Amino acid sequence: MTDDITVPIAADADIVVARGEGRMLAGRLGFSRTDATLIATAISEIGRNILHHAGAGEVEIGRDADERRVAIVVVARDQGPGISDVQRALEEGYATGSGLGLGLPGSRRLMDEFDIDTKPGHGTTVTMRKWRDRDALEVVREARGRHD
């Protein structure tokens, strides 16, 4: 998809780039300024997780849609040690590395969908989505575009 952006994460400055790209794409997809900030904050947390737990990885940001809604999709991938106890990692206050264990549960609250695919020794992929309803005009325009 043309909207897809991949930001390699290898240093803390890359987190700033990734959340900036997320904010921009959110704006282009019609999300409010507040939603764009929620999305940027979740990207910041998830990018930091990559850096602290795996050392490097990437954040891919793209678009998804269904009949009535548009989504921004954030996929954070690393080849790090993986998470052995995902349930615990999603609990409040579960501390690993130098974090306070707020990153994953906090990000989950900022987004609509939050999914972790991980296996010890095989890296971690976090997929997050935030949806917004399309208004009637958008739906009509797209329907017309399809039939023209």
Added chain:
Amino acid sequence: MPVPILKQGDYLIASIQSALSDSEVLELRDDLADRIGRYRSQGIIIDVAALDVIDSFVARSLRNIARTASLRGAVTVIVGIQPDVAVAMVQFRLNLEPLQTALDLEEALALLDRHTRGHGRDDG
């Protein structure tokens, strides 16, 4: 780019100019700790209006700055939290305690003035 820190009387004012990386946030923490000692400052104002996000790392760093400052007898006030950033912080359930916040610089200065004047008094 380091965050400029101005000395104004007994106070230090740090005005963040753009989005900060984690290491730049830690640099600000160290710069402030150093200057509180050097200038014997009684108050610190940190203007965060230009920050794009306040996530768990930034919140924790701001709390650490305030705790460090308080050990050296200085009060920290955060100003300029943007409305959308405030919404994100609430939804994330981030905590800024024991930080004090104010809407803008003027309010922060008034707050520090009350605080430092009232120091040592028990009638508030």
